[in-house]
Amino acid sequence: MRRTFPILITVVVGWVLIVADFIPHKPFGNLGDDFALYFDIIAVFAFILGGGNLFRIHLTKVQKKKKDWPFSIVTLGGFIVMLAAGLFKIGNPGGIQGDVAAVGSLFNDMYMQIFTPLQASMFALLAFFVGSASYRAFRAKTTEATILLIAAFIVLLGRTPFGLWLTSGLTGDMSFLQLPNLTDWIMDVPNLAGQRAIMIGIALGVISMSLRLILGVERTYLGGDSD
Template sequence: MKREIPLLITLVAGLVMILQFYATPLAWLGDLFNDFYNIILTFAYVLGAASLLMVNGHKIQRQVPGWGYNLVLLVSLLVTLFLGLFLRPAGHLPIDEGTAFDWLFNHVFTPLSAATYSLLAFFIASASFRAFKARSLESTLLLGTAFLVMLFRVPLGEALWNNLPFLGRYDIGVIIEDWIMGGFNAAGQRAIMLGASVGLISVSLKILLGIERSYLGGTE
């Protein structure tokens, strides 16, 4: 019964969440299940925070290599929790403008996120430069298309195209960019989304029917 009951709960919850879009009388039941989901999600956050404290606390205690990063993580977690739960004006939410939590989010978290994405963009550009080699017709087309799109989306490329007498007059660069992004790129993205949707439906059916049981733990 340790496996049958979770499978039954999964099947019933999944069917209710699906059927509520087709049967109006079941809409209230879908809202009820959403409330249960939010409650369970809250407990999951608490469990995740406790697990984070235990795992990183053990690493700091043993002073494993790189334990300083674990210390920074725990200090950031505790400071954020303290500012959000206790250090705020009465009658205000932690996310309200002017609170300490809002200042921490706008002046610490947001710049760090921007720096992280900037580093990620640099590594992507570096990897693309190493990977894009004209070894075949397909790779040559990919290299040329990527070069044109990148050229049209930076100020230097726009300045070059605008100073050319014929191409700048008729906005050839903008036309080519729109043609690539609105044609080939849009078609590729739709194909990827359709494939991902079919895969999502397949995995969902396997979970509802009890074929996929990895979320229960074990090897089944």
């Protein structure tokens, strides 16, 4: 029963929504949007669950002085201060009615001065990790790896003005061999063909997965196969 009921709802809702997508007339037409709204409402309540969980875990950590507990104080502090700044619109020039992100408010200041640089720093790590991952991945160990290596080499160089400078002597009939042109060809032909094939495969995978779910064949996410 514990699993039968959710599966039943899944099956009914799933099929109704598929049918509804092809029937624009009321009451079917708006079902998709209505359910999206229900999801958002549930997600908001679930956020309280998530936020509460975060608060509880870190509070316990501080109370019991578990390993690395000072970091938990930072987490709790950041959580409370940012929440209060946004909720009570501290320092907001428009008062409690003002735009939450109004320039001059504490929320906006913290967003621009703390949150933004922290976020950008994390994203910037990619530049470094791309370097180390490329160094490891691009080795001419097999034929396929060699093709990958050559393609990477052309695209990396072709994406820079250096690539154009290096092959600018190739003009006329040979101009297709200029690195930027070769790069465009790699991106537009083999890369695009591969991307499309993967996308078609994914689309079919999504259909098959969704059908398994709404037919009740796949129920592992509920914890098991049997009732």
